[in-house]
Amino acid sequence: MSDLSQPAAHPPVTDWVHDFDHTDPQWTDDPFPIWDKLRAASPVVHTERFLGCYMPTTYEAVREIANDTEHFSSRRIIVRDVRPEITSRNAAPPITSDPPVHKPAKQLLLPPFTPDAMKKLEPRVRAICNELIDGLIAESRIDAAERYTKHIPVRAIAHMLGIPETDSDLFINWIHMILELGIKDENVLLQAVQEMSAYFAGQIEERKRKPTDDLISYLMNVRDEEGNPLEDSHVLGSLRLLLIAGIDTTWSAIGSSLWHLAKTPADRERLIAEPGLIPTAVEELLRAYSPVTMAREVVKETTISGCPVKPGNMVLLSFPAANRDPKMFPDADKVVIDRRENRHAAFGLGIHRCVGSNLARMEMQVALEEWLKRIPDFRLDPAGTVTWSQGTVRGPRQLPFLLGKAM
């Protein structure tokens, strides 16, 4: 059996401007200076890797592409080594949908994710956070990713979907196979998609016998504009989306936030003294450490910020790079936790705005509030190593912390 823990290697990058690679270890560890270099070279850069791929480097270029559904399709949303034929129009609707089918598919998913709906879920998330803290607070040396950040979003989305929170490890493994290993290995990706589909097909069958009051039953019961139920493939695709999008994105955002606070005592102390500032700080942490980079496929020739782009290439739609654009954000490379004007693009721009953004914001706020309340003193463990995920979602996967004042 091949080693499933680490993605296969690409040749190392020596010329970032003309040969960038977002899976290169240098990018994974510290992408910020790379984006600066690329932005200084051009608003849109190109690499021959991944069968040809562009990357907008400025906020403006990212916005132009995100708002242009005529030239840029969402049928492919991950930049990968291979580009097989598209066989399913219901891959993961609505994130993989283009107009005109996008809007009705998205509207079905929006009501369960409004801010009011998230308020009802909040007590469960607070309880999950406290349960996790109970399990680690007595220790002085922990991996906060393994013990805390990793479990919050997966258990929250499992709770919403009505699937066992105890299956979390299964879900986390599928996400790793799809979003990281799958970039370079088609078989691993297909295996995860098949396992996930079989799992959800079983859940759907159970609910046909015994309906429940959860998000899976909701999707099975919604009707489209003509009053018809969704095709099974649509329900399955949307369930795959909710699980994939709901897990390591927010895990990453919470992890990056705690990582920042562990190494920035002034910000940590201020948030403890002024917990009312946490929602504003969360926006700034989202801007500065945006976890998600989406992709588009160029389907018609056009220009972006004066740069020609050709069909057949992919686009690495880097919301994180946009969020570090100094033309858009003064002191873009500084984390200013009380930044008032913050039009960041961490949840995307345009019609594909993240359906779960209200969920993610609530989870981040609650996770930070509960942690800071109970563990005000923590810092990075100099004996450990912080590691970062690769590819579509960026966040700490190992987060060694020392807890307590004495440490």
Added chain:
Amino acid sequence: MTERLRVHVDPDKCQGHARCKALAPELFELDEYGNAHEAGDGTVRPGLEDKAWLAKSNCPEIAIDVIEE
């Protein structure tokens, strides 16, 4: 500040980020999909001017106008 302010959300631009509702709950409402519109006729009561500008400057879709009347 003596002029009267009014906020307006362009429904074609709004994508439901809900930043306006979080920052200025007195001035904005969300529909069942989480998309925003101005509360009432959008009039900004005295004392809420700062929140109106804050909502405008935080909308990722640039969907909010603050109109000075």
